[in-house]
Amino acid sequence: MGIFFGGGDMAKHRKEDLIVGVDIGTTKICAVVAEATEHGLDIVGIGTHPSRGLRKGVVVDIDATVDSIKHAVEEAELMADCEITSVYAGIAGGHIRAFNSHGVVAVKDRDVREGDVKRVIDAAKAVAIPMDREVIHVIPQEFIIDDQDGIREPLGMSGVRLEAKIHIVTAAVTSAQNIVKCCNKAGLNVIDIVLEPLASAAAVLADDERELGVCMIDIGGGTTDIAVFADGAIKSTSVLGLGGYHLSNDIAVGLRTPFEEAERIKKKFGVASARFLSSDDIISVPSVGGRKPREISRKILCEIIEPRIEEILSLARQELIRADLLDRIPSGLVLTGGASALAGIGELAEEIFESPVRQGIPSSIGGLQDVVRSPMYSTGVGLVLFGLSQQRSAKPSSFKIRDGSIFGRVKQRMREWFYSEFD
Ligand SMILES: Nc1ncnc2c1ncn2[C@@H]1O[C@H](COP(=O)(O)OP(=O)(O)OP(=O)(O)O)[C@@H](O)[C@H]1O
Ligand SMILES: [Mg+2]
Structure with a gap:
């Protein structure tokens, strides 16, 4: 595994190898550090600290939250012998709204190209979102080419009419901004914000359950997160x-x-x-x-x-x-x-x-899996699994941010999330 703990003269983990998730929960804040391997992920560190600055999953006290994040991250750094700079952060709360939408376009050149997929998703996304809400996920559920439905990867297929069904998740802009603000104040860059029910589902659901149809319910301290999958795709999310x-x-x-x-x-x-x-x-x-x-x-x-x-x-x-x-x-x-x-x-x-x-507890991970084998850590582990799937799908690499425009950039990346469905 090539991992050394507290190893004096041993080299510290290189930052690029590590994926870090910060679950900002109502009762505890938990930082999970994982290393990408050939087979998936090895957990190499975890830190938790009681959370005092949240109510019903939403930040209500920035200073208290920053303090808890710092403690959790320091503990995880010590355990993994690394320095944490960039994280995937979770978001939940009653302000989350999710709905399904669909769009149709004509295929330009008989074969479906990347441009067609982008256009059909843009068409499906073309719904009025109020000014005070921000889109945080756009997840394709299925594509339909002519009369053939249930297509997961339309690229290269022939047809004249391309249809996309997508799941859109929106959050209150202020709540999302406060999460980014808290992480920044704790000295962390936010690579992306991830809906907590999606993260938990990534950690505890099996592929065959997602195919057949399953409902995941994450009952935390201040929120209950729900995610429903069927035919291998996300059907509904709510908090x-x-x-x-x-x-x-x-x-x-x-x-x-x-x-x-x-x-x-x-x-x-x-x-x-x-x-x-x-x-x-x-x-x-x-x-x-x-x-x-x-x-x-x-x-x-x-x-x-x-x-x-x-x-x-x-x-x-x-x-x-x-x-x-x-x-x-x-x-x-x-x-x-x-x-x-x-x-x-x-x-x-x-x-x-x-x-x-x-009961769902985090699975399909290696390394220190025993320390995260608790239903409390589903979201934290799910965040690093999400990070892995993003990095593997050759998305633009994480950006260096610690300036005023950070939220603008996070938003930009969120908009690019056409393929954020992860397994
Ligand atoms: N053995 C147990 N029996 C009943 N409740 C438990 C038990 N262990 C933990 N809990 C409850 O679980 C809750 C904390 O769960 P969790 O750590 O998942 O929440 P959180 O992620 O901090 O909050 P949220 O996700 O709602 O923002 C607390 O209310 C705690 O009382
Ligand atoms: Mg939670």
Whole structure:
């Protein structure tokens, strides 16, 4: 593997070999450093730090976020023995909007050339986007030549009429700018901004699931990210402003206990539904304001958790119904994100969706895969996988930026993302 850790006189990693993802989450910020190899990616470092500057996946305190990013990045640098300068950053939050669009053009020269593909995607992209929103992904789903649909690579094929179906993701300009600003202030260039559900899906879904039809749900601290794939292509993405934080907050209020205690009790004793409890234990709950701890039944805890987790999963189901995809996911559901570790969540999701459910943890990576084998790291690992696919598809290499026009350039690159579908 040729990787040396903290190796005194050993050479540091060369910057070009490394791909770094920074997942700016609501509860933690996580930097993942990976090295591109013949077979894919080796994880060579990871750093995490609690996140204090976000609400529901959106930056609300720049200084606190910059501080957390710096800590996470420093830790990852130490572990990977490298210097991090450029990163892929994740974006999520309730401001994300995604929709499908399509365009048609006449093929100029009987055979489909690059210019035709560019024109048809431009035609499909020609929808009115409000001034305060920015396109962050344009992902081709399929091409149709004359009457033949389901074409993934139209280049070189013969035909007279070329049609493209694409998935467009937009974000609030200010939220995207704040992510870039935070990274810059932490001394990092942003190569690209990546939608978190797409990153998580890249880390946890298998190709055959994507072919058959699958729904990935990443339940984090402040957001629940949803991505649906069928026929190997992305069909829908969305972000809900609810997550594990809301569960803990309900417990804190319901049991009148400090938030940190609610968080601990949730992880240790929480179950998605009281129906899944085999025996009803008694647990001790610390009180606020110096009052004595109280003894409560675990069933009561679960009765607080159940409606909230049911709300989150039902809203995710509604997103599927809205996109008309509920019957397009024979592979079922893949749950990931920190809150997917809640006991009984798989069973509850199986009941709500009437579909098979599995937990997703980052796979198809090498190196220090053990340290990232947690549903919390799906987005971080997905960001480096995304970076790899971008670099392998011979896109213009990362640019050096640390000036005022950075966002303009990021936008420019985003617009060039015709082939950002990654696997
Ligand atoms: N064993 C567990 N049981 C229940 N909840 C858990 C468990 N472990 C972690 N969590 C919850 O997972 C959440 C954090 O998940 P994660 O690290 O994926 O979020 P994040 O990426 O920081 O946030 P977001 O993606 O929403 O911005 C917290 O709410 C935490 O309480
Ligand atoms: Mg997250």
